[in-house]
Amino acid sequence: MTRGIGGFDLASGIPAVGTAVAGALTQLGDAWFLVVAAGALFVLGRRRRSVTAAPRRDATFLLALVVVAYAVTTVLKYAFGLPRPPGAGTTTPPSWVPALVHGVYESFVTADSYGFPSGHAVTTTVFYGGAAVVLDVWTRTRRLVAAGTVVVLVATSRVVLGVHYVVDVVAGVGVGVVVLAATLWLTDRSPTRALALSAGLAALSFAVSGSYEAGLGFVATVAGLVAWVAVGRSASPRTRAEQ
Numbered sequence: 001m002t003r004g005i006g007g008f009d010l011a012s013g014i015p016a017v018g019t020a021v022a023g024a025l026t027q028l029g030d031a032w033f034l035v036v037a038a039g040a041l042f043v044l045g046r047r048r049r050s051v052t053a054a055p056r057r058d059a060t061f062l063l064a065l066v067v068v069a070y071a072v073t074t075v076l077k078y079a080f081g082l083p084r085p086p087g088a089g090t091t092t093p094p095s096w097v098p099a100l101v102h103g104v105y106e107s108f109v110t111a112d113s114y115g116f117p118s119g120h121a122v123t124t125t126v127f128y129g130g131a132a133v134v135l136d137v138w139t140r141t142r143r144l145v146a147a148g149t150v151v152v153l154v155a156t157s158r159v160v161l162g163v164h165y166v167v168d169v170v171a172g173v174g175v176g177v178v179v180l181a182a183t184l185w186l187t188d189r190s191p192t193r194a195l196a197l198s199a200g201l202a203a204l205s206f207a208v209s210g211s212y213e214a215g216l217g218f219v220a221t222v223a224g225l226v227a228w229v230a231v232g233r234s235a236s237p238r239t240r241a242e243q
Helices: 008-014 016-029 031-045 057-082 099-109 119-134 142-160 165-187 193-209 214-236
Strands: none
Touching: 008 119, 016 031, 016 119, 016 142, 031 057, 031 099, 031 119, 057 119, 057 165, 057 193, 057 214, 119 142, 119 165, 142 165, 165 193
């Protein structure tokens, strides 16, 4: 079975500027960016109640979603064991990129490990789809349209960069929809349940892959679960509604 569908041919014809733009867009679905976004909601959401009525609860739930999506992706990648397109892990920075940031540029536009399904597509679908569900800004329809737009941009950037085939990102979006729906159903948007689920899945992904990131995800979610339960028990009546 072939997975090409012209994805690598498309990537090879993109000019250097297009590759750089795609590398910037793809960060919208990178784990570091999503963790920072959830943290910003945790801190700044308390000042802007128009964004969410319970910033601590929603930010913690979204953070758990990131770990759930990453863990599921890791398990699936190792289960299928399918490679990325040729050259996905190498690049030559263009001359206008300063030598000082060559490492950053390379991390933005390359990828290693297995390629199916696309982790960025899965995680972006889960995180932004989850944000569309829990946040209060705009209308539900506008939030879903915004989330869908980001998912399309990130998924397209992965193909443009030549680090995924088209089928990888299409499957990733599909997996993301299923993971999000299942997580919402299993947890009922409860941060405690979501953190417990993410800890279990992170432990499974570590057992499967043995990767440092999976182990870190497990430790972080267990610590987050303990901290969240402690905060919930000690919260004042005014803030308990956020738990």
